[in-house]
Every structure is written in structure tokens, then in C-alpha cells.
Amino acid sequence: MSIPLSAVREASAEQLEAAFNGPPEEAARWIAAAARAGMLEAQILYGQILLEGRGVAEDRHAALGWFQAAARAGSLKGLTMVGRCHELGWGTPVDRARATALYREAAEKGYDWAQYNLASLMAQEGDRAGALAWFRRAAAQEHAKAMTVLGRFLEEGWETPRGPAAARALYARAAALGDFRAQFNLGTLATAAGDIPAALRWFEAAAAQGSPGFLGKMAMMLLARPEAELRALGLRIEKSVKRVSF
Incomplete structure (x- = not known):
């Protein structure tokens, strides 16, 4: 069944999310139409659909194209997903330097997921001090995964004085937001x-x-x-x- 263009253009973020979580083939048709109508959030969701092959054939190169379209239109989430593609080789060769640059661009504009991804890459490359600074910035925005990792830094004393009480508090905040690693860490402490x-x-x-x-x-x-x-x-x-x- 065709989707009226007027309905697509008037869709809310909640409607897009509901469609994304609905029957895969119907979700793919509906969100593809919204993406082609220029809706940034739909472009990112359709990229995710293509990455996972949800209701359509998996096509990581096409997914990258939709993330790039959203990024060109100013979406920090889209920019971060382009970075993710370069980091993991989704639709493009692995290029960690390019991923780092894209994460940094979005991170410096305040996007918490970019801050977390940038910190994670820096930690993997041995720059714990730089990673700590970005984990702190993401955690300050209640980013659950960043709070959990920041808690580990404080628990272990990595690049910062040990702070068991502060670590526990961060785990508790992240656990309340549903982060399973924080929940596991609280279980370990208990x-x-x-x-x-x-x-x-x-x-x-x-x-x-x-x-x-x-x-x-x-x-x-x-x-x-x-x-x-x-x-x-x-x-x-x-x-x-x-x-x-x-």
C-alpha cells in the first residue's frame, strides 16, 4: 500500500520510532518514504534498517549513504553514524582516523554519543587522559554508558584519584537508566x-x-x-x- 506523502511529511519523531519498532517490511516502506521526503531522523532510521537488513536486503553501502545525507543536512547523530561506519567498516573500508575526526566534530558540538565514541576510541589507542575528559563530558549529559565507564575510571584510579563512592554513585545512575554493565558492576560491588x-x-x-x-x-x-x-x-x-x- 502506498503511503500518502502528506502523512509522511507530518510524521512525528514518536511515529517514526513506533514505525521502526513495528513489522519490519512495513517499517522499511514507511521509513524509506519519510527518508526520501527529507526527514533527518527517518534517514538515520532507514540507514539502521539497511545496516541490519530489517524488512529489506542488508546494504551497508546504502546505509552509509543515508547517514551521510543526514550529516550533510546538519544532523550530529547522522555525522556520528558516518563515523561509526568508518570505525567498523560498514559500507566503507575501516578508517579509524576518519572516524575519530567525525566523532570529534560532533563531540565538540555537544553530541553525547559522539563524545562517548570518541572517548572509547581514545581509550583503545592508549590515551586514557583524553578519554577520561570526553567520558566526563558525555556523563554530564546523563549518557548511561559513559557514566558506567567513568565509574570504572574512578573505581580503578585510572588517570584520576580513586573514588569508590563516586564510582558507585555513577553506577547507580547508569543502572537506573538501564545500563546492564552498570547493573553488573553494582552486583560485583555487593x-x-x-x-x-x-x-x-x-x-x-x-x-x-x-x-x-x-x-x-x-x-x-x-x-x-x-x-x-x-x-x-x-x-x-x-x-x-x-x-x-x-
Whole structure:
């Protein structure tokens, strides 16, 4: 069924998001029409659809093209996604220097995801001091992943004095926003403090949202614990990961 152009042009961000999360083929048609009508958020969502092959054939080169279109129109999210394509080789050869430059451009204009991605690249390349500064800026905007990593910096004393209480507070803020790594870190802290009921609550929260790779490592850690309750949870997680794998 064709989509009236007037309906596409009047779509709200909420309607676009709802369409994106709907039936894949219908979402692809609707969001493609909105992207072609010049809606920046639709261009980014359609790029994501093409990256994942959701309701259409996977086409990473075409996805990059839509991210570039949004970036040219001034979207910092689009600019950051172009950087992501260069970092990971989506539709273009891997070019970490180009990715860094694009992240920095968007980061300096205040986009939190660009700040987080730039910090992550800097950390991977050994520039922890530079990474710390950008993680702080992203965390100041309540970016959950940045808060979790900043918490690790403070917990471990990387490029900054150790601050266990500040680290815990950051984990708690990020966990409340649904970051499973922060939830896992709170579980680890509770385990170290001997508060196994609290540890179980946090580990179960992390298990409900974690990626398969993360959950596999989490299960191994829990299975090695002496506490029967933690080992039992580790076994449940291990079984769930195996079910997903098969």
C-alpha cells in the first residue's frame, strides 16, 4: 500500500520510532518514504534498517549513504553514524582516523554519543587522559554508558584519584537508566561487600538486558563463585545463552 506523502511529511519523531519498532517490511516502506521526503531522523532510521537488513536486503553501502545525507543536512547523530561506519567498516573500508575526526566534530558540538565514541576510541589507542575528559563530558549529559565507564575510571584510579563512592554513585545512575554493565558492576560491588541478596538483584537485572557475549562471560564468573545462589544464577544464564545460540 502506498503511503500518502502528506502523512509522511507530518510524521512525528514518536511515529517514526513506533514505525521502526513495528513489522519490519512495513517499517522499511514507511521509513524509506519519510527518508526520501527529507526527514533527518527517518534517514538515520532507514540507514539502521539497511545496516541490519530489517524488512529489506542488508546494504551497508546504502546505509552509509543515508547517514551521510543526514550529516550533510546538519544532523550530529547522522555525522556520528558516518563515523561509526568508518570505525567498523560498514559500507566503507575501516578508517579509524576518519572516524575519530567525525566523532570529534560532533563531540565538540555537544553530541553525547559522539563524545562517548570518541572517548572509547581514545581509550583503545592508549590515551586514557583524553578519554577520561570526553567520558566526563558525555556523563554530564546523563549518557548511561559513559557514566558506567567513568565509574570504572574512578573505581580503578585510572588517570584520576580513586573514588569508590563516586564510582558507585555513577553506577547507580547508569543502572537506573538501564545500563546492564552498570547493573553488573553494582552486583560485583555487593558481592565484595558480602551482600548476596543485593548482588543477586543486580545480576538478575543485568541478565535481563545483557548481550549474549556479555552474558556468557557473566555466567562463567558466577559459576566460579563459592556462593550457591550465584552459581545457580550463573547456570540459568548459561542455559539461556545456549538456547539463544541454537
